[in-house]
Amino acid sequence: xKIITDEILHLYIINSLLVDKELKEEIEKRVTVDPEFKERIxxxxxxxxxxxxxxxPEGIIALYPMKPVESSLRYPKLAAxxxxxxxxxxxxxxxxxxxxxxxxxxxxxxxxxxxxxxxLITESPVDFSKVRIYLGGYQREIIPDSRGTxxxxxxxxxxxxxxxxxxxxxx
Numbered sequence: 001x002k003i004i005t006d007e008i009l010h011l012y013i014i015n016s017l018l019v020d021k022e023l024k025e026e027i028e029k030r031v032t033v034d035p036e037f038k039e040r041i042x043x044x045x046x047x048x049x050x051x052x053x054x055x056x057p058e059g060i061i062a063l064y065p066m067k068p069v070e071s072s073l074r075y076p077k078l079a080a081x082x083x084x085x086x087x088x089x090x091x092x093x094x095x096x097x098x099x100x101x102x103x104x105x106x107x108x109x110x111x112x113x114x115x116x117x118x119x120l121i122t123e124s125p126v127d128f129s130k131v132r133i134y135l136g137g138y139q140r141e142i143i144p145d146s147r148g149t150x151x152x153x154x155x156x157x158x159x160x161x162x163x164x165x166x167x168x169x170x171x
Contacts, residue, residue, distance in 0.1 A: 004027060009027070064099065090115075091108060093108055102123065115153040120148035128146055128148045134164040138152075
């Protein structure tokens with residue numbers, strides 16, 4: 001039997017794809033056989049339902065860290081690239097995703113300057129001039145350029161950073 005922390009339960013309730021397959025199966029099995037565990041997960045469900053109903057102004061979307069995919073490549077290379085390219089100083093750092101899997105924020109970091117590039121990715125058409133990105137603890141709103149990219153050089157982002165997106169109003 002695996003130890004299932006409250007953090008894992010919260011991720012499972014927010015989006016079950018955010019937890020490992022084995023943990024997901026363990027949670028689903030234990031909910032049927034362990035009444036105490038079922039009470040825990042019911043409390044987390046109730047918490048998130050209440051949180052969604054009153055925590056954020058309309059239009060604000062919370063993002064959650066994505067689980068990294070194991071890969072032996074540090075960065076992709078094009079097979080046909082025969083000209084030595086200037087190395088990109090920004091390397092992949094982390095990705096965050098909305099609970100409904102509609103919005104992804106990909107973050108790259110320049111280790112030398114401690115700058116972060118934030119890329120907003122969404123399937124639906126978005127007027128990026130109306131989008132606002134909020135980082136927990138960062139006192140300003142971030143406005144991406146016309147391609148959905150923004151540069152942050154005076155704030156340290158990590159996997160525990162709360163990221164919220166406001167896609168703008170339809171006024």
